[in-house]
Amino acid sequence: MASNQTRLRVIALYKELHRLGRDYPDPAYNFHKKLRGLFEKNRNLTDPQEIEKAIRLGEYIRNxxxxxxxxxxxxxxxxxxPNESPAEPLP
Structure with missing residues (x-):
């Protein structure tokens, strides 16, 4: 079972990724749907190492x-x- 501190980290990560997804440049990618799917897929994890690995993946996606x-x-x-040619120096 995950500790309360780990649970709070995961919730904060989800909220941050959800906020970042608002400005995602490609609306066809459906960032929020994929984000929710990833978190739901991992919600039954109980091994602390697996949970930490999933958190690191989420932080990587955030970065x-x-x-x-x-x-x-x-x-x-x-x-x-735009790049323009530099002005002539004054004598």
Whole structure:
């Protein structure tokens, strides 16, 4: 049986991933449905090592999603300020 602290970690991770899924760039991917399916698949885990492994996978998904959002913002800024040739230095 999972400890109360582990349960709270999992719930917090789920909430964070759910919030991140709101801004997911591809609506056809159906981020929330896949997220819920993964959590429901693992809800009957009892082995602490397996639970920790599932939590680490969720944290990895969180980090990759955050990296995807950062990359999207960077690309948007790069499009907003196109590369122009540098101005001639003043004499």
């Amino acid at each position: 990759e999603t955050l990296a995807l959002y950062s990359l999207r913002k960077y690309r948007h800024l790069k499009r907003m300020y």
